Amino acid sequence: MYLLYSLCLGLAYLAALPGFLLRRVWRGREPLLLGQRLGFVPLRPGPPRLWVHAVSVGEAMAAIPLVRALRARWPETEVVISTVTGTGARVVRDRLPEVSALIAFPLDFPFAVQAAVSRIAPRGFIALETELWPNLLRTLARRGIPSVVVNGRISDRSYRRYRLVRRLFRRTLGEVTGFGMQSEEDARRIIGLGAPPERVVVTGNLKMEAPGVEGADRLWRRLLHLADTEPIWIAGSTHRGEEEQLLETLERVRAEGGPLTLILAPRHPERVGEVEELLARRGLQGVRRSRLPAERSGAERPVILLDTVGELASLYAAADVVFVGGSLVPVGGHNMIEPALLGKAVVFGPHVENFREAATLLLEAGGAIQVRDRDGLAEAVHRLLRDPEERRRLGAAAREAVRARQGATARTIELLKRVLGEPRSGGL
Numbered sequence: 001m002y003l004l005y006s007l008c009l010g011l012a013y014l015a016a017l018p019g020f021l022l023r024r025v026w027r028g029r030e031p032l033l034l035g036q037r038l039g040f041v042p043l044r045p046g047p048p049r050l051w052v053h054a055v056s057v058g059e060a061m062a063a064i065p066l067v068r069a070l071r072a073r074w075p076e077t078e079v080v081i082s083t084v085t086g087t088g089a090r091v092v093r094d095r096l097p098e099v100s101a102l103i104a105f106p107l108d109f110p111f112a113v114q115a116a117v118s119r120i121a122p123r124g125f126i127a128l129e130t131e132l133w134p135n136l137l138r139t140l141a142r143r144g145i146p147s148v149v150v151n152g153r154i155s156d157r158s159y160r161r162y163r164l165v166r167r168l169f170r171r172t173l174g175e176v177t178g179f180g181m182q183s184e185e186d187a188r189r190i191i192g193l194g195a196p197p198e199r200v201v202v203t204g205n206l207k208m209e210a211p212g213v214e215g216a217d218r219l220w221r222r223l224l225h226l227a228d229t230e231p232i233w234i235a236g237s238t239h240r241g242e243e244e245q246l247l248e249t250l251e252r253v254r255a256e257g258g259p260l261t262l263i264l265a266p267r268h269p270e271r272v273g274e275v276e277e278l279l280a281r282r283g284l285q286g287v288r289r290s291r292l293p294a295e296r297s298g299a300e301r302p303v304i305l306l307d308t309v310g311e312l313a314s315l316y317a318a319a320d321v322v323f324v325g326g327s328l329v330p331v332g333g334h335n336m337i338e339p340a341l342l343g344k345a346v347v348f349g350p351h352v353e354n355f356r357e358a359a360t361l362l363l364e365a366g367g368a369i370q371v372r373d374r375d376g377l378a379e380a381v382h383r384l385l386r387d388p389e390e391r392r393r394l395g396a397a398a399r400e401a402v403r404a405r406q407g408a409t410a411r412t413i414e415l416l417k418r419v420l421g422e423p424r425s426g427g428l
Helices: 002-027 057-073 086-095 110-120 134-142 156-164 166-174 184-192 216-223 243-257 269-281 312-318 337-341 353-364 374-386 388-403 408-420
Strands: 049-053 078-083 101-104 124-128 147-152 178-181 200-202 232-238 261-266 286-288 303-305 321-324 345-348 368-370
Touching (some): 049 057, 057 078, 057 147, 124 408, 134 147, 147 408, 178 184, 178 408, 184 200, 216 312, 243 261, 337 388, 345 374, 345 388, 368 388
Parallel strands (some): 078 101, 124 147, 147 178, 178 200, 232 261, 261 303, 321 345
């Protein structure tokens, strides 16, 4: 079965290779790092290490409080982080100086993962969210290295996909030493797919504990050359099909309510050029974040395009209203916890399947507005910009709802203590 999986995986990698090279390497200017992807990571066995895998930006942000807690609990142990995307790697470099090494995640072929495990020689492997790679987990289990899934979740789409390969998936889940799931529903699903129930606990969502930066609101307004009283609407993690609706909303709100700056952050920064073409077709002026401040002075530019990585979470501090993308189109939504933690008025569309628990938490607390379409979006944004008291009420309710659910880092560390053992002199 593992041989069949490896053959199918190889065919899938070959089919995806042209698109990967085009999007990530040529357009995205990301290094290929082929040697590391084949397992030849620049490490040798030595000090005790924990290997943390954070596939991309969202997982890397969730890793911040976890890695800091790991370093506090096991100070003699190095932390190695692997990522799949260049954007995730940049977040780690910028936000986690505590990490001893940053590597590209190896392709899940037996020879690649065996080489990587031999070179890293970890005392334990920690995967954020449900990153389950059969050959890697099998290699770790055969070498007696514990593996733990933390901040685990199973989306509707993933659940349907995993059920199609339930037999292989059950064997893979049996190789995992522990599961820290975000919610009771996530725990129920992972058990239903074959995880041993005694290894599954609910630890909560690490994204509810990402650290903020004091004074970020004033700092960002200075960096972006925006006045303290200038209304700011941030649309974060947007997808193709949403930007047209957002720009139409911007025009309607500005026509009815006066000045407004939209900070638009496409989910994939390589799409910024595509969004610039949309601006040009609508006759709107825009400027890239990376080209500020020179290009903003002396001209009104109502749209700032965020073409940098790792800044969105702290940039939310400057917003009066936040729209969370991936929700007006059937993508499943993105993380609405980040702006909620900062006490911002949060708006999202109908498609929030990937963040159903977070969306329900905010809506039930009266800490967010869910809209059905572009008309509802325009009405909600316009109303919130006119009514600072409603913005304050929404933001306060959102922040309190999230704070009431915090504690995921401590619960995750308790799980890891049971799996990895208490710290002792010289390592684990």
